[in-house]
Amino acid sequence: MVPPAAVASGRRRDLRSAPLLVAARGGRPAHVPVWFMRQAGRSLPEYRALRSGTGMLAACLTPDLTSEITMQPVRRHGVDAAILFSDIVVPLYAAGIGVDIVPGTGPVIDHPIRTAADVAALPSLEPGRVAPVADAIGLLLRELGDVPLIGFAGAPFTLASYMVEGGPSRNHERTKALMRSAPEVWHALMDRLVGITSTFLHVQIDAGVDAVQLFDSWAGALSERDYREYVLPHSTRVLGSVADAGVPRVHFGVGTGELLGAMAEAGADVVGVDWRIPLDEAARRAGGTHPVQGNLDPAVLFADAGSIEAEVRRILDEGRRTPGHVFNLGHGVLPDTDPDVLTRLVELVHEQAP
Ligand code: CP3
Numbered sequence: 001m002v003p004p005a006a007v008a009s010g011r012r013r014d015l016r017s018a019p020l021l022v023a024a025r026g027g028r029p030a031h032v033p034v035w036f037m038r039q040a041g042r043s044l045p046e047y048r049a050l051r052s053g054t055g056m057l058a059a060c061l062t063p064d065l066t067s068e069i070t071m072q073p074v075r076r077h078g079v080d081a082a083i084l085f086s087d088i089v090v091p092l093y094a095a096g097i098g099v100d101i102v103p104g105t106g107p108v109i110d111h112p113i114r115t116a117a118d119v120a121a122l123p124s125l126e127p128g129r130v131a132p133v134a135d136a137i138g139l140l141l142r143e144l145g146d147v148p149l150i151g152f153a154g155a156p157f158t159l160a161s162y163m164v165e166g167g168p169s170r171n172h173e174r175t176k177a178l179m180r181s182a183p184e185v186w187h188a189l190m191d192r193l194v195g196i197t198s199t200f201l202h203v204q205i206d207a208g209v210d211a212v213q214l215f216d217s218w219a220g221a222l223s224e225r226d227y228r229e230y231v232l233p234h235s236t237r238v239l240g241s242v243a244d245a246g247v248p249r250v251h252f253g254v255g256t257g258e259l260l261g262a263m264a265e266a267g268a269d270v271v272g273v274d275w276r277i278p279l280d281e282a283a284r285r286a287g288g289t290h291p292v293q294g295n296l297d298p299a300v301l302f303a304d305a306g307s308i309e310a311e312v313r314r315i316l317d318e319g320r321r322t323p324g325h326v327f328n329l330g331h332g333v334l335p336d337t338d339p340d341v342l343t344r345l346v347e348l349v350h351e352q353a354p
Pocket of ligand 1: 036037038039040041042051056083084085086087088089101102103104105106107152158215217332
């Protein structure tokens with residue numbers, strides 16, 4: 001048997017029996033695997049201490065800091081996966097696009113993209129520009145033991161929204177205007193972003209990540225019709241570019257209950273689900289064959305212990321009626337979450353029958 005390239009070069013660990021990777025392929029491991037989007041970050045005092053004085057993008061491009069921040073929630077909570085500490089705008093910044101992450105706001109773009117000339121001037125991502133990310137992954141593989149490492153990228157639509165709006169947006173009005181008024185400019189922009197996103201995922205996979213997640217966080221702002229016309233072909237190309245890499249691919253967005261069928265067609269192995277729809281219904285809408293990931297409302301973690309436990313049991317019940325279940329929140333950990341509640345949540349999921 002010829003091993004995949006990364007195994008041959010000694011980087012990828014053989015974690016086929018890790019609960020996350022079993023569940024992502026539709027198996028039923030001894031316990032339901034659990035990790036949290038944004039598990040590293042402001043909910044952890046040790047994160048706030050380590051980050052003080054260092055900008056977000058600098059932290060994402062300093063390998064020992066990236067590695068240490070990624071490890072913090074693994075040590076503290078005993079989650080079934082680490083997710084690389086990074087951000088969806090890291091590959092844009094590394095490519096030379098003027099972007100910063102403003103605390104309390106999010107990504108802000110120096111020169112919003114509105115015209116064909118703006119798109120034509122966009123750089124592509126030379127893989128060497130994200131070498132610090134690959135180096136951080138190298139450090140992590142040595143520390144993680146048998147805990148899988150998840151890499152990720154922002155999907156073209158969510159990145160395009162930041163680039164066209166110039167920053168976070170409630171209504172995505174300039175983005176939606178561009179796709180309709182100048183579809184050739186829109187598709188050219190998406191095409192550039194497919195290139196950058198695919199390169200970023202390839203760098204992470206070559207460095208040894210065990211799974212990848214494509215975050216199309218804001219896709220839920222679109223109708224299914226518009227999603228199919230303006231977004232789906234591009235996300236399909238990104239996911240297709242890493243189809244043969246041998247790592248499971250998760251595809252996640254917020255408020256995507258009406259889009260799950262279309263999103264599942266983009267080709268990922270696992271469909272991420274927010275808290276607005278039961279997991280078994282989500283799996284049905286996604287075509288009935290994909291394992292699902294989710295979907296506890298992150299705000300529920302502020303409720304009393306009994307209420308949290310009842311929600312966890314309901315979600316595990318619904319997860320048993322899907323082709324496979326990875327427990328997660330329906331979106332990222334909120335910054336004011338009590339980290340002890342997250343630790344208890346991991347224990348609770350692990351104690352239940354799969
Ligand atoms: O632990 C993990 O899950 C990995 C961490 C992670 C971050 N960003 C770290 C981060 C991940 C997966 C992301 C992806 C990301 N970034 C997405 C997709 C996921 C999602 O939440 O939907 C999006 C939309 C972004 C854009 C972005 N970056 C936002 C909206 C913000 C928050 C701004 C704020 O201050 O409220 C960021 C900054 C960011 N990315 C922080 C972290 C921990 C906060 C920065 C800080 O701690 O100073």
